Amino acid sequence: MNLFVIGLGYTAQRFVELYGNAFAGIAGTTRSEDKRAQLAPFDVDLFDGTTPGAATLAKAAAADVVLISVPPGPGLDPVLAAFGDATTAGRARRVVYLSTVGVYGDHKGAWIDEDTPLAPEHDRVRARVQVEEAWRGRIGDRLAVLRLGGIYGPGRNALVELRAGRARRIVKPGQVFNRIHVDDAAAAIMGAIRRAQGGAWNIVDDEPAPPQDVIGYAAALMEIDPPPELPFDSADLSPMARSFYASNRRIRNISAKRDLGLVVAYPTYRAGLDALWAAGEGR
Known part of the structure; x- marks a missing residue:
């Protein structure tokens, strides 16, 4: 199989690190020349949301698997606009789109699953729903949508934030989040x-x-x-950070375990942090 990754960010890079040996060839895109230099071992082209070059489109069309890890922009999704035709007409038997559990909206702490109707509350997550629907309309059953919880892992976790002095203990009574270790997210992509x-x-x-x-x-x-507890109502948060606290839900992962064979290596934040601490994170 050949893999083409649109947006070689944190999760996609980890996927390639863990599962790259499953592919005969790997190519992808990144947004900036600086990031491209950091990804020098990979076959990486620039994609800043405008029209990609013919060689980049050819790589997308030749891929057996396309992994999309780019958030939507305002208006027409730039990835769909740029790569929609090449991917639809290309050889890809699977397109994996990394979305967010934010598409379900607020359920006031109730348990939800994939049968729960989507009810996005903000433009950012409404755009996610629109992109999911647009890709499904294009390629049907070739599409796999993975709605991710809060991603953490090496270099991106509470231990690192505490050591850097950036962590805040914001309290909103009754608020809960689901998370996912990046290695478990990578396993789900492979599934x-x-x-x-x-x-x-x-x-x-x-x-x-x-x-x-x-x-x-x-x-x-x-x-x-x-750090001291900081009441949510008095916390100085950016609009995006505040939007994370607007939705309260408990999310089931039963379908991913059943359908994708996902074995969650880090089923709780404690298991994930224990492993990261043992690996030297935050020291």
């Missing part, structure tokens, strides 16, 4: 590629939990005092 049919799956851990608990547990591992 979607191996599956004969497409679909949509929630890729989350087993235990939705309050965000302040994660910071508190990381601080305990580091044997430091956690």
Whole structure:
């Protein structure tokens, strides 16, 4: 199989690191020349949301698997506009689109699954729904949508944030989030590629939990005092950060385990942080 990755960011790079040996050839795109230089071992072209070059489109058309890891922009999705024709007419038997659990909206802490109607509350997640629907309309069952929880892993976790002095313990009573370790997200991508049919799956851990608990547990591992609790209502947050707290839901991952063969290596934030701490994160 040949793999083409549109947006070699954190999750996509980890997927290639862990599962790259499954592919005969790997190519992809990134947004900037600086990032391209950092990805020098890979066959990477620039894609800034405008029209890609003919050689880049040819790589997309020749791929057996296309992984899309780029958030939608305003208006027509730039990835769909740029690569839609090449991917639709190309040889890809599977297109994996990395989406977000934010598409479900707020459920006031109730449990939800893939049968829950989508109810995006903000333009950013409404755009995600539109992109999911647009790709499904283009390629039908060749599409696998993975709706990811909050991604963490090496270099991007509460331990690192605490050590850098950036962590805040914001408290909104009753608020919980699902998370997913980047290695489990990568395993889900591979499961979607191996599956004969497409679909949509929630890729989350087993235990939705309050965000302040994660910071508190990381601080305990580091044997430091956690930052003081900060009430949500008085916290100085960006509009995007505040939007994360607007939705409260507990998300089931049963379908991903059944359909994709996903075995969650880090079923709780504690298991994930334990492993990261043991690997030297935050020290």
